[in-house]
Amino acid sequence: MSLDLAAVRYRYAGSSSVALGPVDLRVEPGMVVGVAGANESGKTTLCLVAAGMAPGVIGGRIEGSIVVDGVDAATLRPHELAQRCGLLFQRAATQLTHTTATVFEEVAFGPCNLSLAADEVVERVWWALGALGIEALAPREPTRLSGGQGQLVALASVLALRPKYLILDEPTSELDPAGTALVADALVRAARETGAGILLVEHKTDVLARIADEMVVLDRGSVAMRGPVADILGDVRLADLGVEAPAKVRLARDLQAAGADFTAELASALG
Amino acid sequence: MSAATAARTTAAPTIEFEGVSFAYPDGTQALDGLDLRIEPGETVAIVGQNGSGKSTLVKHLNGLLRPTAGRVLMDGEDVRAVHVARLAARVGLAFQNPDRQLCAGSVKAEIEFGPRNLGIRGAELDERVKAALDAVGLAGEVDTNPYDMGYSRRKLLAIASVLAMLTPILILDEPTTGQDARGVARVGSVVAAAAAAGRTVIAVSHDMRFAAECFGRVVVMRDGSVALDGAPAEVFAEPHWPELRAANLEPPLPAVAGARLGLGSTPTDATLVAALVELAPERG
Numbered sequence: 001m002s003l004d005l006a007a008v009r010y011r012y013a014g015s016s017s018v019a020l021g022p023v024d025l026r027v028e029p030g031m032v033v034g035v036a037g038a039n040e041s042g043k044t045t046l047c048l049v050a051a052g053m054a055p056g057v058i059g060g061r062i063e064g065s066i067v068v069d070g071v072d073a074a075t076l077r078p079h080e081l082a083q084r085c086g087l088l089f090q091r092a093a094t095q096l097t098h099t100t101a102t103v104f105e106e107v108a109f110g111p112c113n114l115s116l117a118a119d120e121v122v123e124r125v126w127w128a129l130g131a132l133g134i135e136a137l138a139p140r141e142p143t144r145l146s147g148g149q150g151q152l153v154a155l156a157s158v159l160a161l162r163p164k165y166l167i168l169d170e171p172t173s174e175l176d177p178a179g180t181a182l183v184a185d186a187l188v189r190a191a192r193e194t195g196a197g198i199l200l201v202e203h204k205t206d207v208l209a210r211i212a213d214e215m216v217v218l219d220r221g222s223v224a225m226r227g228p229v230a231d232i233l234g235d236v237r238l239a240d241l242g243v244e245a246p247a248k249v250r251l252a253r254d255l256q257a258a259g260a261d262f263t264a265e266l267a268s269a270l271g
Numbered sequence: 272m273s274a275a276t277a278a279r280t281t282a283a284p285t286i287e288f289e290g291v292s293f294a295y296p297d298g299t300q301a302l303d304g305l306d307l308r309i310e311p312g313e314t315v316a317i318v319g320q321n322g323s324g325k326s327t328l329v330k331h332l333n334g335l336l337r338p339t340a341g342r343v344l345m346d347g348e349d350v351r352a353v354h355v356a357r358l359a360a361r362v363g364l365a366f367q368n369p370d371r372q373l374c375a376g377s378v379k380a381e382i383e384f385g386p387r388n389l390g391i392r393g394a395e396l397d398e399r400v401k402a403a404l405d406a407v408g409l410a411g412e413v414d415t416n417p418y419d420m421g422y423s424r425r426k427l428l429a430i431a432s433v434l435a436m437l438t439p440i441l442i443l444d445e446p447t448t449g450q451d452a453r454g455v456a457r458v459g460s461v462v463a464a465a466a467a468a469g470r471t472v473i474a475v476s477h478d479m480r481f482a483a484e485c486f487g488r489v490v491v492m493r494d495g496s497v498a499l500d501g502a503p504a505e506v507f508a509e510p511h512w513p514e515l516r517a518a519n520l521e522p523p524l525p526a527v528a529g530a531r532l533g534l535g536s537t538p539t540d541a542t543l544v545a546a547l548v549e550l551a552p553e554r555g
Contacts, residue, residue, distance in 0.1 A: 037451070038451045038452075038453065039421060039423035039424060039449075039450065039451045039453075039454055040420075040421045040423065040424065044421065044422070090422055090449065091368070091370070091422070093368065093370070140297070140299070141297055144295060144297055144299065145322070146321050146322040146325075146326060147321070147326065147367050147368070147445065148320075148321025148322065148477070149321050149322050152321070170449060173448045173449050174321070174367070174445065174448055174477070175321060175477060176318075176319070176320045176321050176477050176518075176519040176520060177477065177479065177519065177520050177521040178320065178516070178519035178520070178521070179320070179321050179519060180477075181521075203449070203450070203451060239452070242451040242452055242453050243451065243452060244451075244452035244455075247480070247523075247524035247525075248524065250540065251524060251525060251528065251540060251543065254540045254541075254543075254544050255543075255544055255547060258544045258547070258548050259548075262547050265532055265547065266528060268531070268532075269527070269528040269529075269531040269532045270524070270527070270528055270531075
């Protein structure tokens with residue numbers, strides 16, 4: 001059981017250059033795999049490809065293979081793939097259907113399209129809204145939410161599909177610190193309790209430090225670094241790849257650069 | 272930016288919100304009796320939880336929204352009485368979502384759009400485009416179609432297109448969203464350069480580090496009004512943490528470290544390092 005990308009390369013329709021690849025990647029159930037990298041290093045493309053959106057929906061050319069729980073993703077029909085790999089777009093506006101009048105209906109849209117019984121749809125919608133602490137938004141108009149609220153609703157609509165693999169493109173980018181922590185906790189619960197495998201693109205390395213098990217760093221479309229999250233986030237090469245070290249690592253280095261060893265003080269202050 | 276261009280930026284007006292309330296048509300009360308005064312040349316980060324009214328607040332400054340109660344004044348003049356075109360020459364707003372803003376077929380045309388509408392042509396237009404592109408690091412992308420660029424660079428382009436208008440007030444709504452470390456540093460230098468040119472800079476942000484390091488003043492919003500207001504060292508000082516947390520915010524990590532070590536308020540890496548070095552000079 002796993003989501004496996006093997007020697008995957010992808011180019012967008014009409015583009016002569018390879019946007020992604022070669023990439024080899026495995027996401028196992030219950031595991032959070034973080035993805036970091038500079039602007040335009042291929043993070044969003046990786047999400048689109050791993051979820052079957054590229055080339056499935058937007059065209060382009062792919063090489064290599066994507067296998068979901070032993071099945072070649074290219075042979076799955078859209079509704080089959082949607083139950084296996086749920087994709088959260090970087091922009092909430094891309095995710096939202098723009099056809100529903102309330103947040104409740106918006107989150108119900110996906111489950112309804114899976115032909116689930118009404119009771120189960122309702123249960124899943126409240127569960128997804130509850131997981132993100134946004135039950136109060138249920139009667140609101142999806143297009144009249146703040147940026148961060150829209151992002152939470154978009155994520156709820158993906159969670160409600162209960163896919164085996166969650167592919168999330170910067171799910172906390174528009175969220176306040178408490179919202180970011182809430183989403184991080186919800187993702188950990190999704191992984192640990194329901195066994196979802198999560199591919200998480202995130203610029204906030206503090207979030208990755210907290211919840212990811214492994215991570216990869218992309219550079220110009222290829223995997224530049226991979227390994228256990230603590231090893232990668234402590235690696236000095238991160239800065240050259242346009243990735244900010246987590247605050248604790250950064251502070252420790254700042255203090256070292258100041259010419260004195262404050263390791264003990266910092267450790268006692270930050271635990 | 273040349274001295275000549277800089278000189279043409281008119282002085283920034285004083286901004287006053289007087290008991291401003293705003294309700295969206297669906298009844299959502301986004302601003303609730305908000306009072307706020309921003310002096311010319313200030314750099315102000317507006318932070319607060321999702322849905323606390325931050326974007327709504329800044330949209331009142333360029334005429335996109337008009338208060339349902341209270342007044343917004345610029346140099347004492349009610350903005351309701353000011354034509355939107357005149358406001359546009361004074362207030363540049365880079366939207367949270369760049370795709371609501373970008374409209375041209377090339378990066379150059381996109382950046383020219385704003386200043387052209389202000390009547391700028393010829394050498395000055397070219398100079399403004401170049402300066403704006405340099406400021407956000409997109410100098411090599413003049414002929415690129417904006418929609419061939421990734422989100423992070425579209426966001427930088429939206430900022431550049433507003434920079435080129437050289438408005439005395441510059442507003443950036445969530446400018447660091449989706450940016451990598453270098454992108455955040457670029458946005459920080461844009462803020463510093465605009466402030467050095469005497470422009471008022473207002474940014475909405477969820478990035479506490481960005482707010483603490485790049486702005487002279489931090490305004491915390493909660494439920495449509497101002498909960499905290501002051502310099503980063505004041506707002507992020509330990510006594511305010513309960514209020515920050517009530518607004519869904521967290522103090523920056525150096526502030527937490529500094530407080531636990533009894534160093535006072537150290538909201539940035541630099542202030543924490545300075546305080547520690549001072550504490551233990553014999554080891555330095």
